Amino acid sequence: MGMSEVIVSKRDILLHERLRIISELAPIREKIRLFEEKYRMTFEEFERKLKSSEESFEAWDDYIEWKAYARKLTELESKLREIEHAQRIRIA
Structure with missing residues (x-):
């Protein structure tokens, strides 16, 4: 029984x-x-008002x-852009 690829x-x-x-x-x-x-x-307005x-x-x-969510959102959106523009991918 061979390994299926x-x-x-x-x-x-x-x-x-x-x-x-x-x-x-x-x-x-x-x-x-x-x-x-x-x-x-917005978060920016809230941050200014709070400080x-x-x-x-x-x-x-x-x-x-809110700041943690804003940070995570930015991080995920940039990952998404990277994927959408990915030319090379290395499987590790």
Whole structure:
């Protein structure tokens, strides 16, 4: 009984990776949207307002969480762009 060979194309891998990132992006975008609705402003506006005033502990907690989501969003979006522009891929 010989080993059956599995052929995976570069395109398949990129497609899979792209779908994985897109599925991670959705809940992060949703969390960010909820913060934007709660405070009726973008993260940048919220950050400026927070740093120039004595806001509540709740606002600071939200800030820390929101900042983490904003960072993760940026990271995932740049990964997605890399995949969409990928010319070479190395399977490690």
